[in-house]
Amino acid sequence: xxxxxxxxxxxxxxxxxxxxxxxxxxxxxxxxxxxxxxxxxxxxxxxxxxxxxxxxxxxxxxxxxxxxxxxxxxxxxxxxxxxxxxxxxxxxxxxxxxxxxxxxxxxxxxxxxxxxxxxxx
Amino acid sequence: xxxxxxxxxxxxxxxxxxxxxxxxxxxxxxxxxxxxxxxxxxxxxxxxxxxxxxxxxxxxxxxxxxxxxxxxxxxxxxxxxxxxxxxxxxxxxxxxxxxxxxxxxxxxxx
Numbered sequence: 001x002x003x004x005x006x007x008x009x010x011x012x013x014x015x016x017x018x019x020x021x022x023x024x025x026x027x028x029x030x031x032x033x034x035x036x037x038x039x040x041x042x043x044x045x046x047x048x049x050x051x052x053x054x055x056x057x058x059x060x061x062x063x064x065x066x067x068x069x070x071x072x073x074x075x076x077x078x079x080x081x082x083x084x085x086x087x088x089x090x091x092x093x094x095x096x097x098x099x100x101x102x103x104x105x106x107x108x109x110x111x112x113x114x115x116x117x118x119x120x121x
Numbered sequence: 122x123x124x125x126x127x128x129x130x131x132x133x134x135x136x137x138x139x140x141x142x143x144x145x146x147x148x149x150x151x152x153x154x155x156x157x158x159x160x161x162x163x164x165x166x167x168x169x170x171x172x173x174x175x176x177x178x179x180x181x182x183x184x185x186x187x188x189x190x191x192x193x194x195x196x197x198x199x200x201x202x203x204x205x206x207x208x209x210x211x212x213x214x215x216x217x218x219x220x221x222x223x224x225x226x227x228x229x230x231x
Contacts, residue, residue: 035220044124045159045167045210047220059218095166104214106157107172114166 002026004034004096004112011118017084020115022096029077030054033099035108036070036081038092046092050099051079059103086119093117122215125150125223132229133201141226143194143211149221151192155214158187158196161225162207170209171196198228206230 007021022034035050049060051070058070069082079096094115097108126144133139143150143158150156156174159167169178171187174194184199194213198205211223 044225045161045212045222047212047222050218061219097167103218104153104155105172106155106212106214106220107169107178108157108159108167108212109169109172109178111166111168 002098002110004098004110006096006112006115009116009118011120012086014087014119014121016086017082018086018117020081020094020117022079022081022112024077024079024098030074032101033103033105034072034079035097035099036068036094037097038094040092050103052103053079088119091117091119122148122219122221125211125213125221127211127223127226130227130229132231134231135201135203137201138197138199139201139228141196141209141228143196143223145192145194145213147192149213149215150189150194153214153216156189156194157212159210159212160207161210167210201230203230
């Protein structure tokens with residue numbers, strides 16, 4: 001079955017960077033876009049960006065442009081989310097989700113378990 | 122871009138039907154078919170209920186249905202059940218390889 005397994009919780013100092021991994025299994029990794037989203041405690045879902053695992057190309061929300069980078073390793077079926085210049089506002093649960101086979105599909109049909117990132121001095 | 126507009130809360134009694142609206146603009150909901158709905162229980166990952174405005178993935182109960190008219194998408198839950206108490210989010214493709222979510226609606230089963 002389709003499964004996305006994310007790396008564990010992180011605690012970071014303000015100004016630091018964090019790198020979260022998302023390992024996909026149970027389907028053809030290069031055939032579906034992978035999206036990154038986040039959710040602060042008690043708040044709604046926020047879309048951050050996606051990567052085309054086949055081409056390695058990514059697109060980002062304007063809000064995070066310049067601060068977030070999505071990369072992938074096709075040999076292991078893993079997507080990495082790198083977020084830099086962290087502030088307390090970045091404290092949230094970060095999710096990866098499988099999208100569709102085209103970039104404009106919001107069919108996020110399988111989600112990782114979430115990774116809590118806490119930014120605190 | 123601005124978040125899609127959802128009511129903060131909707132409630133209903135077991136067996137009743139409720140509808141959650143998702144207001145967008147001609148730059149997102151009104152132009153693109155890529156509108157989805159997600160259900161989220163506390164401390165759980167979201168779950169896809171509806172995609173492409175009206176389509177239901179396999180395994181999702183038929184009491185969940187979606188529609189779209191103009192700049193507004195809607196999710197209807199027919200025959201409300203206790204386990205439907207959760208947060209619900211809509212999401213739309215917004216052009217230029219970007220997506221936008223609604224702020225979420227808390228559904229309470231009375």
